[in-house]
Amino acid sequence: MAEEHKKLDTPENAASPEQGEAKKEPETLEGMLYCWAQALITAVVGVVLLFTFAFRLIGVSGPSMQDTLYTGDRLLVLNAAFCDFQPGDVVVINNYNADLSDTLIKRIIAVGGQTIDIDLASSTVYVDGQPLDEPYVKGFTDTIEGTRFPLTLAEDEVFVMGDHRDHSTDSRSARLGPVKEGYLQGKAVLLLLPGTNPDLGAREWDRIGLVR
DSSP, X not given: OHHHHHHHTSGGGSOOHHHHSOOOOOOOHHHHHHHHHHHHHHHHHHHHHHHHHTEEEEEOOSSTTTTXXXXXXXXXXXXXXXXXXXXXXEEXXXXXXXXXXXXXXXXXXXXXXOEEEEETTTTEEEETTEEOOOTTOBXXXXXXXBOOSSEEOOTTEEEEEOSBGGGOOSTTBTTTOSEEGGGEEEEEEEEEEOOEETTTTEEOGGGOEEOO
């Protein structure tokens, strides 16, 4: 037995440093450049796919969403396929009516199945009998422009209005009315670049952030 232990402890049977630890090959300049190029290509392809299927950039034009949004604002919009539209969402409507702009930006006030009413005397909007708290509104909600109230929406419809109620053609107008969800291009989620505030004549950089 003693001879066996001695045999196991001989230098011939001991593991060499080369066997116990893999030898590291030094990184070459070509290898480093290849890794960087691969990472860059992957990032570019990822961004392209992201903006092709999930997001797009939209520019704001017109006063209908003041003071939430101004002409020249650049928005990141989440595509409709990824959205669960809810009241309060700022949405992009595409190709709804040839008489209107190709792209409209409005706020969802009510969704399918809800009933909306407007008290013109108090400028109060009601959804399912409850008055809305609308701190984003500029002006007065005192016109209906052809739509009859109270109005109950079909399950695939939304009711939209601009925040600047005196300067917005929206679902109160017979020209637009309730909007089928299929025409919603997406939800505005982020203000990336602010346009010029017409009251100040300057950009307000602190407006960059989530669209609310």
